[in-house]
Amino acid sequence: MSKYGEKNIRAYGNNFTTMTPGPVAKFLRTCVIFQAIRFVIINIKMLVVVSKSH
Amino acid sequence: MARLVVLGGGVSGHTAATFAAEWLGSAHEVVVVTPNAKWNWIPSNIWVGVGQMTKEDVTFDLAPVYAKAGIKYHQAKALGIHPEGNETSDKPYVVIESTEAGKAGQIENIEYDYLINATGPKLNFAATPGLGDANGLGEFTVSVCTADHATHANEELQKAIEKMKKGERQKFLIGTGHGMCTCQGAAFEYIFNIEHELKKAGVRDMAEIKWISNESFLGDFGVGGLHMKAMGFAVSSKIFAESLFAERDVDWIIGAHVNKVEKGKVHYELLDGSMGEEEFDFSMLIPPFAGVGLKAINKAGEDITATVFAPNGFMKVDANYAAGAYENWKASDWPKTYQNPTYKNLFACGIAFAPPHPISKPMSSPNGTPINPTPPRTGMPSGIMGKAVAHSVCDLITKGPDAPLHEASMAHMGAACVASAGKGLFTGTAAAMTIYPVVPDFEKYPGTGRDTDYTFGEIGLAGHWIKHILHHLFIWKAKLKAGWTLIPE
């Protein structure tokens, strides 16, 4: 888990110059409490864009 | 009593027809001509394609919904438009061919006062030898563009999973099947849903998964990429996309025009002019889109298709089709009212209108092969356009021919997109994104072309929950259930 995405990086391959998530970023993606908060925030952000578009 | 005929009962046409019927009431007539008996929430086909939903979950019968709305419904496909009528009558009409069981092939003329063309795309599998023929999808690859295609894709996927369980390695190749494709987002969703399902099935280590697309950089998505605010930076979608591909161990080939598909192998040309081959055991390649091939005929019976439609078969509207080279492109090239310039009672919305040019920078290989994404017209813009066009037509009918038209330019509207990266109530993830505006405006927003206060993206479980809720919300809305008019497009 700790080096979760890094093992897939291939030196001078296609993906050598990108970023990979660390363990905290990875954990937060499916952490229910954190995601419940993000759910509210994302919905508000989307509704703002939707209202600007109609 | 005026009659509005809507061709196509998909995302854009269904929105236009149902709002027009709601606003016009029984004083005027709304007619829908569409070849399918069922409505399909296309975004959820991705989940059908990995066995997480069934065709029944993503479709419903149109007839009872249109009966409830007071809309006259013809299960038929339009063949041609006669915007000046014919030698015996000045009344414009469309020629339709029934696709209803028992009536299939019967031809009928339907007169109209206003016509909305929302016929969406023709899935042009025939553009790439081996990807398919004029009748549709070929035998070597699968597709998720329709619910039936997605059901078939899942059957093939399950076979591949069984093989891996028996110890046979499998190679997956997902992406676009031609240099001029759009809809990279659907392929993006499918590749990560497959990856997620393989992990769940315990066979991820038996699979090599590869992306192939016509984008000049990963994360272009046909909109020239986008910059999203993250950690105080405006970060390119290229970084986000590459990061996800690296994390999920998915390699990629980009700038590729797939020019031939054989059993287990694709041939492609790259932007640098080199040719390559890639083998696969399972492949889903999105076909290029074209107009559905409607003809236009004038009063004298002459073919005026080239006047009404662009060469790609999409209908000409109030766009600037003479913008020329990329350097000259402006946000104002994009149509606002979707009214046909020749026949003012003709409109086109959703994928059916002819865009003025791509959004991504046009590119071609040294051999002269064009390789660049064509512009996407995703669900939210298609719905907004459909509603705006319906509003215009209703005003023209009720307030008279001088009523101002409603506007819905893709250069002035945003889009909210939720790209699934795997389904599961607690294990699913999706990239939730907004982009504002869809078409970059480099004069108004120098540099990135977009307002980064309203352009953002993040991946996580919350995105998946939103995607799942949207599935139910949009099917609720399309079925015209209580409060449907309050649900935004």
Ligand SMILES: Cc1cc2nc3c(=O)[nH]c(=O)nc-3n(C[C@H](O)[C@H](O)[C@H](O)COP(=O)(O)OP(=O)(O)OC[C@H]3O[C@@H](n4cnc5c(N)ncnc54)[C@H](O)[C@@H]3O)c2cc1C
């Ligand atoms: C697999 C997949 C996943 C997608 N996921 C997303 C997503 O997550 N979010 C998003 O915003 N967008 C998504 N899209 C894009 C979205 O589906 C389209 O933007 C949207 O469907 C376009 O609406 P439309 O009405 O123009 O075309 P359609 O919805 O395709 O409707 C066109 C209708 O016209 C009918 N028709 C065809 N020919 C004729 C004819 N001759 N006469 C009469 N009717 C005809 C068709 O049967 C169809 O009912 C996805 C697309 C695909 C393929």
